[in-house]
Amino acid sequence: MRSVTLITIPPAQMVANMKVGKMDGYCVGEPWGARAIADGIGRRTDSQLTSQRQRGMSHAVVSAALVEREWAWGEPRRRPSAAGSQGAAERRRQARAPPHGALAVAIHATAAVGGADCRGDVKVLVGSDGMVGRANAAGDSGAFGGRHTNALSAVTVARGSTARGEETPMGTYFSDREFARVEPAENAFCSPIPTQVISNGEFNPPAQTSQQKQVEARIKELADTYGKKLGMDRRRFLQSASGMAAAFVAMNNVFGGVFDVSEAEAADPMVAQARADGTKGQFIMDVQTHWVRDDYNQEGFVGFLKEVNQLEKSGLDPSKITVYDVKFENYVRQIFLNSDTSVAVLSGAPFDDRSWEFLTNQAIADGVKMVNKTAGSTRILGHAVVTPGQPGWMDEVDRALAERPPASWKMYTIGDPLSAKTKYPFRLDDEKLMYRFYEKADKAGIRNICIHKGLMPADYEQSWPGVWQYQTAWDLPKVAKDWPQLNFIIYHGCFRAFMDPPGAALAEFERRATSSG
Numbered sequence: 001m002r003s004v005t006l007i008t009i010p011p012a013q014m015v016a017n018m019k020v021g022k023m024d025g026y027c028v029g030e031p032w033g034a035r036a037i038a039d040g041i042g043r044r045t046d047s048q049l050t051s052q053r054q055r056g057m058s059h060a061v062v063s064a065a066l067v068e069r070e071w072a073w074g075e076p077r078r079r080p081s082a083a084g085s086q087g088a089a090e091r092r093r094q095a096r097a098p099p100h101g102a103l104a105v106a107i108h109a110t111a112a113v114g115g116a117d118c119r120g121d122v123k124v125l126v127g128s129d130g131m132v133g134r135a136n137a138a139g140d141s142g143a144f145g146g147r148h149t150n151a152l153s154a155v156t157v158a159r160g161s162t163a164r165g166e167e168t169p170m171g172t173y174f175s176d177r178e179f180a181r182v183e184p185a186e187n188a189f190c191s192p193i194p195t196q197v198i199s200n201g202e203f204n205p206p207a208q209t210s211q212q213k214q215v216e217a218r219i220k221e222l223a224d225t226y227g228k229k230l231g232m233d234r235r236r237f238l239q240s241a242s243g244m245a246a247a248f249v250a251m252n253n254v255f256g257g258v259f260d261v262s263e264a265e266a267a268d269p270m271v272a273q274a275r276a277d278g279t280k281g282q283f284i285m286d287v288q289t290h291w292v293r294d295d296y297n298q299e300g301f302v303g304f305l306k307e308v309n310q311l312e313k314s315g316l317d318p319s320k321i322t323v324y325d326v327k328f329e330n331y332v333r334q335i336f337l338n339s340d341t342s343v344a345v346l347s348g349a350p351f352d353d354r355s356w357e358f359l360t361n362q363a364i365a366d367g368v369k370m371v372n373k374t375a376g377s378t379r380i381l382g383h384a385v386v387t388p389g390q391p392g393w394m395d396e397v398d399r400a401l402a403e404r405p406p407a408s409w410k411m412y413t414i415g416d417p418l419s420a421k422t423k424y425p426f427r428l429d430d431e432k433l434m435y436r437f438y439e440k441a442d443k444a445g446i447r448n449i450c451i452h453k454g455l456m457p458a459d460y461e462q463s464w465p466g467v468w469q470y471q472t473a474w475d476l477p478k479v480a481k482d483w484p485q486l487n488f489i490i491y492h493g494c495f496r497a498f499m500d501p502p503g504a505a506l507a508e509f510e511r512r513a514t515s516s517g
Helices: 011-019 032-038 052-059 085-094 176-186 210-229 234-238 241-255 263-267 269-278 299-312 328-337 361-375 393-403 431-444 476-482 502-516
Strands: 004-008 042-045 048-051 063-065 106-108 111-113 116-118 122-126 156-158 167-169 285-289 343-346 380-385 408-412 448-452 487-491
Touching (some): 032 176, 210 234, 241 269, 263 269
Parallel strands (some): 380 408
């Protein structure tokens, strides 16, 4: 039995990884199987798409078998029999149907490569959801978890002896029209900034929009114009700092003045490089970020996001904002890939209705650990949200200290920040309620306490009666004096302004200035 290494990467990166020899095969939905075949780097076998460099394995015995959970998790009590006709028959005789999730794929391959019997490690790719393809005991190909998860998935069954080396294709369910949709994304224009959406392997990419086409055309125009003057071809120009500036200029031309860039940067590499050097090595820390759990479905919060977006005129279409925009996948894309953020702080918020809760403290800790492990460095820090007055709040503090010490604490003196009927507002200088928490934080050495204060509507006295005071600085002097060793970091600075059109604030300022003059 050859050992198998399972790795997990996004489907869209599978073909490229096999092309450069990072892996020997993969199991995933279309179009990535067909793409590897079309590019001449792979062929279909049972639960494995072997790379071109292993074509000598075409007459190998490649079989998939059901294995028990103990075998799958590396703590076997009973291994499958050796491969071959007798071993396969034994597997068929002993096979049973374990529960969903209790299976892995065992691949046996003995290959004559270059005339020599070759045995070694085989890397097989698991889909980005962590599932691997499987076959039933008779050797017939199966789907993920015993059911088809994608109507476009395609597999091939390897039947027969090593002498026949027969393969029975099970079909690729892509029509010519569907391939025509995939092709433009696969061979998209190589721009410093993507000019169209491409597929992640789980859906067909949408067609390029008219505005995206305009951006692409403008980038090409700028590249040809300034590249020619600089003695560069388009590709070389777009790889330069001026090429990046040209891409931002093109986006401004189509979408308006979104980016702080000038065409001089596109025209003159020295200007562009000076701009790049000016920001090189800067440390950017985002001290409050959020993502929501996978099952989060509060439409009220989505409505809130749409209102903020409309007020701030971000350029996004409010009708297209969904809860996906504040989930993990988009968080990583926007914070770490589409921005220069060096380190982010993942935070949460308390709500009287727990279904509104973004993430539990445990989920925040798990998310921090996952991101930093993937990055290989500290790219994210985590808060532990403290909820004074709520049932069991000090037990949660003790649990956080014992099991998952946070980088700092987060509190909302208003209690629920989105409800005027908030049940648990509190004062920072409440000795009976708060000081025992400060003692624990001080003793643990976690002395940064981040506190949400501010952001109230203009009619706060009427709309938040009896509780709006908790958003003010009324409790800061005493607690700061009593606990000088702690750092009380006030988020939003106790400023009231929230969801106010800037024009209204300016008009109020001018009115008061006129009346006082």
